[in-house]
Amino acid sequence: MNLLREVVDASVALVKGYGMTLRHVFRPAITENYPDVLPKFEERYRGIHELQRDENGLEKCVACFLCSAACPANAIYIEAAENTEKERFSQAERYAKVYNIDYGRCIFCGFCVEACPTDAITHGHKFEFAIYDTKDLIYTKDMLLVPDSRKEKGRKASDQAA
Amino acid sequence: METMRFNLESGQVESTAGKAETMILSMGPQHPSTHGVLRVVLELDGETVIKASPDIGYLHTGMEKLSETKTYAQVLPITDRTDYLAPMSNNLGYIMAVEKLCGLQNEIPLRAQYVRVIMVELNRIASHLVWLGTHAMDIGAMTVFLYCFREREQILNFFEAACGGRLTTSYFRVGGLPSEIPPDLVPRIQKFIKEFPGRVDEYETLLTKNPIWLRRTQGVGTISAQNAVAIGLSGPSLRATGVDYDIRKKEPYCGYEKFEFRVPTRTEGDVYARYLCRVEELRQSQKIVQQALDGLPGGPIRADCPKYVLPDRNKMKTEMETLIHHYKIITEGIHPPVGEVYHAIEAPKGELGYYLVSDGGPKPLRMHIRGPSFVNLQALATMCEGRLVADVVAVIGSLDIVLGEIDR
Ligand code: SF4
Ligand code: SF4
Numbered sequence: 001m002n003l004l005r006e007v008v009d010a011s012v013a014l015v016k017g018y019g020m021t022l023r024h025v026f027r028p029a030i031t032e033n034y035p036d037v038l039p040k041f042e043e044r045y046r047g048i049h050e051l052q053r054d055e056n057g058l059e060k061c062v063a064c065f066l067c068s069a070a071c072p073a074n075a076i077y078i079e080a081a082e083n084t085e086k087e088r089f090s091q092a093e094r095y096a097k098v099y100n101i102d103y104g105r106c107i108f109c110g111f112c113v114e115a116c117p118t119d120a121i122t123h124g125h126k127f128e129f130a131i132y133d134t135k136d137l138i139y140t141k142d143m144l145l146v147p148d149s150r151k152e153k154g155r156k157a158s159d160q161a162a
Numbered sequence: 163m164e165t166m167r168f169n170l171e172s173g174q175v176e177s178t179a180g181k182a183e184t185m186i187l188s189m190g191p192q193h194p195s196t197h198g199v200l201r202v203v204l205e206l207d208g209e210t211v212i213k214a215s216p217d218i219g220y221l222h223t224g225m226e227k228l229s230e231t232k233t234y235a236q237v238l239p240i241t242d243r244t245d246y247l248a249p250m251s252n253n254l255g256y257i258m259a260v261e262k263l264c265g266l267q268n269e270i271p272l273r274a275q276y277v278r279v280i281m282v283e284l285n286r287i288a289s290h291l292v293w294l295g296t297h298a299m300d301i302g303a304m305t306v307f308l309y310c311f312r313e314r315e316q317i318l319n320f321f322e323a324a325c326g327g328r329l330t331t332s333y334f335r336v337g338g339l340p341s342e343i344p345p346d347l348v349p350r351i352q353k354f355i356k357e358f359p360g361r362v363d364e365y366e367t368l369l370t371k372n373p374i375w376l377r378r379t380q381g382v383g384t385i386s387a388q389n390a391v392a393i394g395l396s397g398p399s400l401r402a403t404g405v406d407y408d409i410r411k412k413e414p415y416c417g418y419e420k421f422e423f424r425v426p427t428r429t430e431g432d433v434y435a436r437y438l439c440r441v442e443e444l445r446q447s448q449k450i451v452q453q454a455l456d457g458l459p460g461g462p463i464r465a466d467c468p469k470y471v472l473p474d475r476n477k478m479k480t481e482m483e484t485l486i487h488h489y490k491i492i493t494e495g496i497h498p499p500v501g502e503v504y505h506a507i508e509a510p511k512g513e514l515g516y517y518l519v520s521d522g523g524p525k526p527l528r529m530h531i532r533g534p535s536f537v538n539l540q541a542l543a544t545m546c547e548g549r550l551v552a553d554v555v556a557v558i559g560s561l562d563i564v565l566g567e568i569d570r
Contacts, residue, residue: 013371020367021305030312042319043344046326069493072236109239109332110325114340115492117478117485123326 041125046108048126048139049101050146052119054091057148060120061099062092067112067121075105076112099141104134184212187551191220195300195555198565202542202554211554214546216539221569229529233495234260234336237526242330244531245567247292249331250285250321251509254278257334258415259505259516263498266337269465273458274338275417280351280454281324281333282416282507283447287358288317289510289562290440290447294365297437297559301378306368313361316354323347336496337471338464352455358448366441379434383545383557386431393544394537397512398439399561403431409508416507420457421450433560440562470496495524504532511535511562533567 032039041047052060063080079098089095112121131137187204190196199220205213225244229237241252261267295310318328324343325333333340369375385395387403400407408425410418426442428435465471468487478488498520506515512534519528538561545557 009371010373013373017368017372020364024309030315042323042326044324044326045322066489066492070235072232072239107239107330108327109330110327111235111239111332114472117488 044123045125046110046113046123048103048124048129049112049144050122050124051099051141051144052122052146053148056091058088059090059095059145060118061096061116062090062118062120063094063096064117066115066117070111070115071106072109072111073105073107075102075107076100077102096141099144101139101144103129103137103139183207189554191217196558197296197563200539200558200563200565200568202558204546204551204554206551209550209552211546211549211551214543214554216542218536218539218565218568221565223570225570226529226531229526231525233524234498234526235491235495237529238334239330239332241531242327242332243566244533244570245289245509245511245514245535245564246329247564248285248289248510249327249329250281250333251289251507251514253331253334254282254416255505255507255509255514255516257336258507259503259518260336260498262503262505263501263518263520264336264470264496265499266465266467266470269467270338271462271465272417273461274463274465276454276458277339277343277463278334278416279418279421280451280458281321281331283450283454284317284320284351286447286510287444287451288314290444291317293440293510293559293562294437294444297556297562298369298375300555300559301375303368303372303375306365309361309364309368313354313358320347320351320354323350335464335472337467338462340472341475342463348455348458351451355448355451355455359445362441362444362448369437370441376434378552378556379437379560380432381430382433382549382553383560384430384432385541385545387429389544390431390541393540395512395541396534396537397508397510397562398426398443399436399512399538399541401425401427402435402439404429409506409513413506415505418450421453423447423450433556436560436562470498497522497524506532509534511564511567512538531567531570533570535561535563535565535567536570539563539568 054060063078065078065080068076068078077098077100078096080094081097082093083089083095110123113123129137185206187206188201189204190201191199196202201217201220203215203217204211225240229240232240238253238256241256242249244252258267261270291310291314295307298306321331321333322328324347325331325340327333385403387405390400390403391405395403396407404427406425406427409415411425423446426439426446428439464474472491473484473487477484479485500520500522502517502519504515504517506513508514513532514534515532517528517530517532518526521527542557542561546554549557
């Protein structure tokens with residue numbers, strides 16, 4: 001009698017389990033088709049950095065070195081230079097002549113973004129890094145800096161005019 | 163005839179004359195069911211395990227030593243990488259230790275505490291889901307794995323929404339939180355938490371009464387309460403032996419005394435009991451998150467203490483004095499008073515403690531992590547000896563170890 005009970009219990013449990021799996025067959029799939037479809041990230045996702053510009057198209061970075069001081073991985077290298085009357089890159093006295101982030105070192109902790117007093121450095125949503133040479137992981141300022149939207153607009157306008 | 167045998171433990175060739183014929187089997191470090199890079203040296207008599215000795219260190223990265231070269235703030239990302247299935251718990255343990263060192267433990271605003279509890283409990287769910295999925299898969303139940311990771315993915319999305327990181331969160335800060343949680347996050351978590359008990363039912367339908375699962379887990383890897391306490395076992399593995407010890411209840415931190423929840427215990431001390439304890443913890447964590455979301459108070463998210471805590475971001479941009487504080491904390495780091503502290507929290511895997519020594523400088527003089535996985539792994543020998551090889555897999559799974567934390 002006991003054995004019979006056991007067999008019945010076991011079979012019921014198994015059938016219920018299979019039923020559960022069967023029900024899932026009819027639920028919509030949640031598979032993401034990367035790389036055919038790029039994943040959607042949350043607003044705050046910490047991807048490859050971007051160096052921002054202000055509303056006048058000037059660089060927001062004032063070369064204060066706070067980001068590189070905060071960085072636990074020593075990934076940021078900056079060389080500062082003075083703005084001159086003729087050549088103005090940022091609002092303040094100084095600007096970053098060289099701004100490199102070594103993505104071989106960066107751990108995407110976001111401390112640089114938290115440290116930056118001018119919101120110059122932010123996280124973008126790009127994340128694909130596959131390269132053949134680790135040297136290519138050093139991103140220079142021209143790769144990080146966002147394009148000047150005003151210039152872009154100006155160019156588009158002139159394109160249309162032409 | 164005399165036969166010789168290579169002893170893997172001592173590295174010596176020994177004679178087997180006069181000894182029972184046993185075989186040494188090296189399981190891991192690349193074995194898929196040793197959960198990472200654990201190597202277990204098994205001494206076998208046929209299929210029976212005579213002795214099981216874990217061999218660790220394959221993932222050693224010197225995290226504790228490395229911490230001595232970083233400022234207190236910069237140590238935080240290192241803690242993410244110890245138990246990488248529960249980064250929020252590691253962050254909390256470390257940050258609370260630093261707060262204790264600075265004497266800030268009573269200054270943390272209520273809102274920050276609630277958000278901390280929500281995140282840590284969600285992380286407990288996520289960590290238990292990985293455990294359940296992989297443990298079931300080791301024993302042969304593939305489906306549960308897929309269901310568990312489906313829910314875990316949602317929790318990781320919440321982490322991503324709150325702090326930008328999924329696995330390496332680096333979320334909490336000394337004194338509170340780095341930023342306010344996004345406004346749409348609370349309803350999203352609410353929705354998930356409402357559905358979650360149904361999901362746990364799904365896992366249980368597949369496992370709890372399944373005859374194969376019962377045969378593989380009941381009476382396997384038993385440990386007595388006395389042995390468990392002697393070894394220093396903690397977390398669900400300890401509670402499965404009948405010892406009712408949970409730091410959230412015994413030494414409440416972060417306002418856990420305000421929440422109503424039960425600490426599940428069993429008395430059998432076998433793999434099945436550990437399974438039942440953790441599954442019940444999934445439900446209890448769900449309840450805690452629910453209560454914390456319902457009672458989430460408003461107010462500041464960081465303590466007002468310019469000596470140790472980064473000031474408010476908006477104020478920093480407008481007030482000169484605040485900017486100077488910001489500048490000082492980032493460039494010089496914080497200087498906690500000379501002293502030493504130990505702070506333990508209930509991580510998903512057991513008692514997670516951080517021991518910090520300060521010499522008054524900006525970097526810890528010494529940091530030591532009391533990792534639950536490391537201590538719990540010691541129970542492996544007791545649990546496996548006299549059992550079959552296949553049971554070793556079940557036992558390792560039921561201990562819920564993470565090698566990142568064991569090797570550090
Ligand atoms: S994200 Fe972290 S590691 Fe990367 S550059 Fe910024 S501070 Fe350094
Ligand atoms: S990015 Fe920000 S923190 Fe870094 S140097 Fe520029 S202004 Fe300073």
